[in-house]
Amino acid sequence: MAGSEAPDTVKILIAGGFGVGKTTMVGSVSEIVPLRTEEPLTVAGLGVDDLAGIEQKKATTVALDFGRITLNDRLVLYLFGTPGQQRFWFMWNDLAVGALGAVVLIDVRRPESSFAAIDFFERRDIPFVVAVNGFDGSHPYPPEEIRDSLALPDDVPVLLCDARERTSSRDVLIALLDLLIASAKQG
Amino acid sequence: MSESDAVAGRLVRPFTLTGGRTRPSRACFTLIATVTAVDPPPDHAPRPQPEQARILRRCARPVAVAELAALLDLPVSVVVIMLCDLLEAGLITVHPPHPVTDRTLDLDLLQKVRDGLGRL
Ligand SMILES: Nc1nc2c(ncn2[C@@H]2O[C@H](COP(=O)(O)OP(=O)(O)O)[C@@H](O)[C@H]2O)c(=O)[nH]1
Numbered sequence: 001m002a003g004s005e006a007p008d009t010v011k012i013l014i015a016g017g018f019g020v021g022k023t024t025m026v027g028s029v030s031e032i033v034p035l036r037t038e039e040p041l042t043v044a045g046l047g048v049d050d051l052a053g054i055e056q057k058k059a060t061t062v063a064l065d066f067g068r069i070t071l072n073d074r075l076v077l078y079l080f081g082t083p084g085q086q087r088f089w090f091m092w093n094d095l096a097v098g099a100l101g102a103v104v105l106i107d108v109r110r111p112e113s114s115f116a117a118i119d120f121f122e123r124r125d126i127p128f129v130v131a132v133n134g135f136d137g138s139h140p141y142p143p144e145e146i147r148d149s150l151a152l153p154d155d156v157p158v159l160l161c162d163a164r165e166r167t168s169s170r171d172v173l174i175a176l177l178d179l180l181i182a183s184a185k186q187g
Numbered sequence: 188m189s190e191s192d193a194v195a196g197r198l199v200r201p202f203t204l205t206g207g208r209t210r211p212s213r214a215c216f217t218l219i220a221t222v223t224a225v226d227p228p229p230d231h232a233p234r235p236q237p238e239q240a241r242i243l244r245r246c247a248r249p250v251a252v253a254e255l256a257a258l259l260d261l262p263v264s265v266v267v268i269m270l271c272d273l274l275e276a277g278l279i280t281v282h283p284p285h286p287v288t289d290r291t292l293d294l295d296l297l298q299k300v301r302d303g304l305g306r307l
């Protein structure tokens with residue numbers, strides 16, 4: 001039966017403020033060029049029942065970027081870059097359902113743009129790691145300094161990364177998995 | 188036509204494919220659920236509409252709902268409604284994502300994900 005060939009799928013969210021490098025990170029580890037889907041906001045968020053809602057309400061779309069990593073012949077990982085703008089966050093609830101965990105990306109030059117993302121996952125008890133994107137390739141602050149300035153608890157890993165680099169992005173994902181595995185072992 | 192009218196038109200047009208419906212009849216088509224065309228299609232199956240045939244061609248092999256939407260350049264919500272119709276017609280099968288619920292993350296799954304990442 002054809003359906004039985006279908007692989008199992010899992011997802012991880014790549015979150016953070018606008019322009020912090022989410023799409024870049026998805027693209028650097030994905031086996032496909034990041035794909036994009038656009039959703040009319042009214043349908044995505046407001047639950048309209050008819051087209052009148054779409055026609056009358058301010059016509060906007062919310063875009064979602066994602067990539068794919070085939071882990072083995074039975075298991076495929078999807079990476080979803082979350083929409084950056086705060087007003088689109090109702091999308092995140094849908095996205096977050098069934099996610100293994102999240103990466104919160106930080107632009108080292110303006111960490112405050114990712115505060116809201118950190119908040120989102122903390123509130124929902126969704127495990128996450130913080131990855132600091134160095135942008136000009138340098139990392140002026142050590143991870144511990146960043147942890148302090150973000151008031152992150154000790155159990156949230158903070159990593160320095162370059163979202164453009166495949167191995168660097170992969171290592172961030174591996175750090176997230178190590179966190180998940182450690183907490184699953186603790187039960 | 189103003190720019191916002193143009194955007195509204197672009198947003199509404201795909202919903203003509205659903206006969207104006209904006210709500211799916213089933214909840215099984217989440218972003219990473221995979222769908223596969225039934226091959227050969229069942230004898231009693233209705234002849235697919237052109238846009239349905241486009242979907243069926245794209246899922247000759249298993250494909251995730253989000254990918255299907257991106258490849259077809261349609262909103263996920265539109266694709267999902269069309270998939271509900273195709274499922275009801277017996278033309279596709281759907282495979283749900285690996286279940287992930289709070290605190291029941293199974294170690295075996297996590298280890299497989301980690302191993303796969305380690306091979307990259
Ligand atoms: N120099 C530099 N540019 C980057 C880096 N990461 C992302 N960018 C660029 O910053 C811009 C925003 O990145 P993008 O991935 O689209 O951010 P998103 O809004 O979080 O998805 C793009 O032009 C990227 O090419 C980085 O590590 N270094």
Ligand SMILES: [Mg+2]
Nearest residue numbers: 022023065081
């Ligand atoms: Mg982006």
